[in-house]
Amino acid sequence: MASAYVVSVARLQREAPAVLDVDFQAPFDAARDGGGAPPTASDVPDGSVVSVALRLESYDGGLRARGTVRAPWRGTCRRCLVTVDGQVEARVDERFVHGEPDDELAYRYQGDEVDLAPLVHDAVFLELPLAPLCRPDCQGLCPQCGADRNVAPCACRAPSDPRWDTLDALRFDVETGGTDSA
Ligand SMILES: [Zn+2]
Ligand SMILES: [Zn+2]
Structure with a gap:
């Protein structure tokens, strides 16, 4: 089955400069990452659908891809540990270079087809929240009783904490206007 992420750019290359808008939804390919998923407190749930809206522009030697990638994420609130759901919206502005160029910052493609999956994967993972909160003012769990x-x-x-007892005493003196300095 052909991947939705693989886009034919034959016309783009033939008629450079030219523009191709791609707009599709496809299952997020979490296994795409060669080095394993980065350690984050959130992830894209299995079977999630990602929305890809990119404009591909050809230039001499490559393609520029700009647009937006959206994906759902699920994580754990860092304070109260409830499950939190959200949406990643990643702005994309990347280059694809043909062949085997000496360009570490660009994605590569061969022939007439560009595989957008690595770009989509990277864009989503870069935007995943590292320390999600269920809401900005989450009060968290009590460290003593867990409520x-x-x-x-x-x-x-x-x-x-005995280390603060002296400080509390000092503060008390200030508040009551006590001046028992020698
Ligand atoms: Zn919370
Ligand atoms: Zn408590």
């Missing part, structure tokens, strides 16, 4: 403080405040009090 979800978004649901209800618990009765726990922060444990007294």
